[in-house]
Amino acid sequence: MTHPSLRPLLAVALVALPAVALSQAAPRSVWGGVYSAAQVQRGAAVYAASCASCHGDALGGNDQAPALAGSGFLANWNGQTAAALFTRIKTTMPLDNPNSLGAAKVADVEAMILSKNGFPAGTADLPSDPGALGAIAITQDRPGS
Amino acid sequence: MRFTRRALLALPPLTLLALRAPFAAAQVSPRQRAPGDTDWRHYANDLASTRYAALDQIDATNFDSLEVAWRFRTDSLGARPDYQLEATPLVVNGVIYSTAGSRRDVVALDAATGELLWIHREDEGERARKAPRQLSGRGVSYWTDGTEERLLYVTIGYRLIALDPRTGQRIPGFGSDGAVDLKTEFDQEIDLIEGDVGLNSTPLVAKDTVVVGAAHTAGNVPKTRDNVRGYVRGYDARTGRRKWIFHTIPRPGEFGYDTWLDGTATIGNAGMWCQISADPALNLAYLGIELPTGDVGGQYRRGPGLFGESIVAVDLDSGERKWHYQLVHHGLWDYDIPCAAMLLDVPVGGRTRQLLAQPTKQGFLYVLDRATGKPIWPIPERKVPKGDVPGEWYAPTQPIPSRPAAYDVQGVSDDDLIDFTSELRAKALALAKNYRRGPLFTPASMFEREGTWGTLTAPNLTGGTNWPGGGADPETGVVYVYSKTVADVMSELPNDDPKRSDFAVINVRGMPDAPRRGDHTYGALTVEGLPLLKPPYGRITAIDLRRGAHLWQVAHGETPDTVRNHPKLKGMTIPKTGRSGNVGPLVTKTLVICGEPGVFTLPDGRRGAMLCAYDKASGEQKGAVYMPAGQTGAPMTYMLDQRQYIVIAIGGGAYSSELVAFRLPAA
Numbered sequence: 001m002t003h004p005s006l007r008p009l010l011a012v013a014l015v016a017l018p019a020v021a022l023s024q025a026a027p028r029s030v031w032g033g034v035y036s037a038a039q040v041q042r043g044a045a046v047y048a049a050s051c052a053s054c055h056g057d058a059l060g061g062n063d064q065a066p067a068l069a070g071s072g073f074l075a076n077w078n079g080q081t082a083a084a085l086f087t088r089i090k091t092t093m094p095l096d097n098p099n100s101l102g103a104a105k106v107a108d109v110e111a112m113i114l115s116k117n118g119f120p121a122g123t124a125d126l127p128s129d130p131g132a133l134g135a136i137a138i139t140q141d142r143p144g145s
Numbered sequence: 146m147r148f149t150r151r152a153l154l155a156l157p158p159l160t161l162l163a164l165r166a167p168f169a170a171a172q173v174s175p176r177q178r179a180p181g182d183t184d185w186r187h188y189a190n191d192l193a194s195t196r197y198a199a200l201d202q203i204d205a206t207n208f209d210s211l212e213v214a215w216r217f218r219t220d221s222l223g224a225r226p227d228y229q230l231e232a233t234p235l236v237v238n239g240v241i242y243s244t245a246g247s248r249r250d251v252v253a254l255d256a257a258t259g260e261l262l263w264i265h266r267e268d269e270g271e272r273a274r275k276a277p278r279q280l281s282g283r284g285v286s287y288w289t290d291g292t293e294e295r296l297l298y299v300t301i302g303y304r305l306i307a308l309d310p311r312t313g314q315r316i317p318g319f320g321s322d323g324a325v326d327l328k329t330e331f332d333q334e335i336d337l338i339e340g341d342v343g344l345n346s347t348p349l350v351a352k353d354t355v356v357v358g359a360a361h362t363a364g365n366v367p368k369t370r371d372n373v374r375g376y377v378r379g380y381d382a383r384t385g386r387r388k389w390i391f392h393t394i395p396r397p398g399e400f401g402y403d404t405w406l407d408g409t410a411t412i413g414n415a416g417m418w419c420q421i422s423a424d425p426a427l428n429l430a431y432l433g434i435e436l437p438t439g440d441v442g443g444q445y446r447r448g449p450g451l452f453g454e455s456i457v458a459v460d461l462d463s464g465e466r467k468w469h470y471q472l473v474h475h476g477l478w479d480y481d482i483p484c485a486a487m488l489l490d491v492p493v494g495g496r497t498r499q500l501l502a503q504p505t506k507q508g509f510l511y512v513l514d515r516a517t518g519k520p521i522w523p524i525p526e527r528k529v530p531k532g533d534v535p536g537e538w539y540a541p542t543q544p545i546p547s548r549p550a551a552y553d554v555q556g557v558s559d560d561d562l563i564d565f566t567s568e569l570r571a572k573a574l575a576l577a578k579n580y581r582r583g584p585l586f587t588p589a590s591m592f593e594r595e596g597t598w599g600t601l602t603a604p605n606l607t608g609g610t611n612w613p614g615g616g617a618d619p620e621t622g623v624v625y626v627y628s629k630t631v632a633d634v635m636s637e638l639p640n641d642d643p644k645r646s647d648f649a650v651i652n653v654r655g656m657p658d659a660p661r662r663g664d665h666t667y668g669a670l671t672v673e674g675l676p677l678l679k680p681p682y683g684r685i686t687a688i689d690l691r692r693g694a695h696l697w698q699v700a701h702g703e704t705p706d707t708v709r710n711h712p713k714l715k716g717m718t719i720p721k722t723g724r725s726g727n728v729g730p731l732v733t734k735t736l737v738i739c740g741e742p743g744v745f746t747l748p749d750g751r752r753g754a755m756l757c758a759y760d761k762a763s764g765e766q767k768g769a770v771y772m773p774a775g776q777t778g779a780p781m782t783y784m785l786d787q788r789q790y791i792v793i794a795i796g797g798g799a800y801s802s803e804l805v806a807f808r809l810p811a812a
Contacts, residue, residue, distance in 0.1 A: 048657065053366075056654055057655045057668075058654055058655015058656060058659060058667075060654045060655050060668060061607075062363050062440075062607070063440075063479075064278075064363040065363075069669070070669065070670070070671050070676075071676045071705065071707050072676075072743075074674065075705035075707045075708075075724070075743055075744075076743050077798060077799075079706065080798065080799050084799035085799070087799070088798070088799055091225050091226065092228065095279050096274050096275065096279070097274065098225045098247075118674065140674065140707045140711075141710050142712075
């Protein structure tokens with residue numbers, strides 16, 4: 001139970017957080033450790049159940065489904081935001097039941113895709129909110145290289 | 146305003162009116178053809194599949210000044226946006242007809258402005274959800290007897306529909322109320338919902354016959370070898386009555402049955418999913434058959450297996466086989482025949498020959514006499530490597546054209562590997578050591594965790610050339626084909642999950658717990674993120690059929706950002722690499738026109754893919770105009786009111802599908 005004298009501080013903190021988050025929303029890229037290892041595990045399970053039959057166990061694709069890892073995938077998505085990829089997956093996939101995966105599962109799968117493309121893991125999960133994902137750029141080149 | 150069947154039926158008097166006075170519901174205004182107007186009445190403009198139009202208002206001097214005349218967005222069609230519109234629209238007397246949207250609706254547009262005139266929608270419920278070929282498809286087909294006209298197309302749920310082009314309404318006298326259920330009268334009992342068959346290509350309309358193929362779920366791990374058979378059928382264009390059926394997998398007593406050492410009782414697939422060409426004078430349709438029993442597993446179908454991976458010439462009226470030519474015996478590489486053969490009459494060796502030129506995934510153009518099926522230049526049977534996967538059967542030889550030469554990389558040799566720098570090449574060689582390699586038709590091999598992890602192959606199982614097809618110039622006898630160059634790995638594993646597949650050994654191209662050696666993870670065929678094979682990654686080849694020789698070959702597609710900006714290539718000048726994808730070229734009086742299959746970042750910071758124009762004689766690039774997304778269909782062109790238009794389907798990545806029309810600025 002919160003001590004009464006702490007409540008105003010908490011209230012201020014809760015109100016302050018969004019503003020803090022905004023000021024820290026400087027452009028990030030997928031090189032900044034934008035997903036967690038645990039999330040990749042969850043994503044791999046979703047992928048195996050919902051995606052692998054078309055996109056392949058190694059994300060290599062087939063006649064009907066494109067590859068999700070490798071130079072072809074990156075060439076198409078380089079310069080887009082993580083939000084664009086999220087929205088594409090969420091609204092159109094899986095092909096036989098689009099928009100059936102909830103935001104959390106889509107974010108988990110996206111984290112797995114990013115990991116398979118060689119981007120590093122961090123400590124926090126990839127957000128499941130397109131607003132936040134919009135601040136993460138998919139760039140093939142590590143910033144500063 | 147939608148004149149749906151349900152709406153019409155709710156108002157009986159209006160229904161009668163609509164049936165007896167069709168112009169009451171017409172959405173297309175009557176139009177007088179202008180001098181010089183042209184149509185585009187087939188997927189590739191004609192029954193010969195040339196994708197050729199003898200137009201030259203747009204030429205090398207003005208291509209760069211092309212402007213967007215109109216765009217038709219497809220987001221609102223279907224329950225969710227489509228990103229993969231593969232259609233080539235038709236145009237007939239100033240009206241564009243196409244499939245579009247994730248429900249594969251049919252739309253009619255004003256060809257000058259892109260204005261939507263009518264939509265036709267078929268809601269097939271669960272049957273569509275379960276279908277193996279989804280999304281907007283490759284377009285519609287057109288039939289006329291000079292008076293009456295109709296559009297014909299195959300839905301996601303695998304029904305053949307006939308529509309009135311003026312209204313978008315089903316034609317009641319065709320099939321059952323305008324529809325033929327293609328899951329019936331199939332010479333096999335299949336579940337109307339669950340049966341694994343569908344199609345996204347357009348039906349062939351030749352004279353008064355509609356020829357419909359079949360496609361199945363793609364993938365290297367088929368659920369069952371005893372899948373739906375991909376028989377091909379011919380229907381009457383007026384009534385929808387089935388005229389004939391061709392068994393792509395022969396039954397006992399039928400020609401070709403003896404090429405199956407295990408019989409064909411439990412053998413499925415061998416569909417015909419590509420576009421079809423026809424010669425009305427010879428009264429032949431040319432069918433391009435795919436593999437039986439899924440994409441790559443051959444263990445239950447020992448023997449060459451007609452008519453897998455064969456071109457079959459059938460009579461348009463009877464469906465009777467007149468000749469066949471098998472391009473791959475007992476195929477194991479998913480080298481389905483992917484596109485229509487192009488038909489040209491060309492002088493070869495002093496006399497005019499009736500040619501059939503078939504582009505393929507494997508990077509060969511097979512050139513036959515289309516009346517007899519005999520090769521124009523020798524295609525000798527050559528010994529190919531024998532594999533050692535338990536239970537598999539291997540054809541000892543494969544037909545290898547003596548000419549024209551292969552137009553893309555075949556097999557993976559050291560010379561095919563990335564070579565921008567010696568460091569990258571060394572890594573590629575180290576990567577390749579984990580796999581077996583060999584020439585074209587080297588089979589898949591077992592995945593051995595402590596040994597080799599399978600076989601490196603090229604072209605991979607999506608080619609080479611794929612579904613959009615090539616282009617051909619009937620005036621010069623030159624054909625133009627796009628192909629991509631991408632390596633793949635083909636590994637075999639014992640199957641431990643009978644629920645997943647009834648194959649004892651299955652093909653894999655990767656795995657979740659992929660092993661690693663050094664900095665290479667099994668299945669990841671990249672070197673520092675760059676493609677394993679050296680460029681070009683995509684190319685257009687011009688092949689002169691008079692001589693059976695290449696005329697020119699150019700990289701098609703701008704260098705991808707991932708290569709251009711790669712840290713290991715800093716400071717190097719890399720020639721344009723081309724781009725891998727699935728595209729096909731349009732041919733006009735002077736130009737070969739093709740869009741790039743993927744986006745890149747232009748110098749001005751925009752992301753886009755260019756629509757490129759090449760001189761058809763020399764291959765020199767003459768112009769390029771910006772498109773916001775890559776080509777997903779194949780382009781077409783027409784003259785309307787003295788102006789030439791080029792229309793192309795684009796989309797992909799984060800850009801949902803649209804048709805975009807280009808024309809020159811007003812004089």
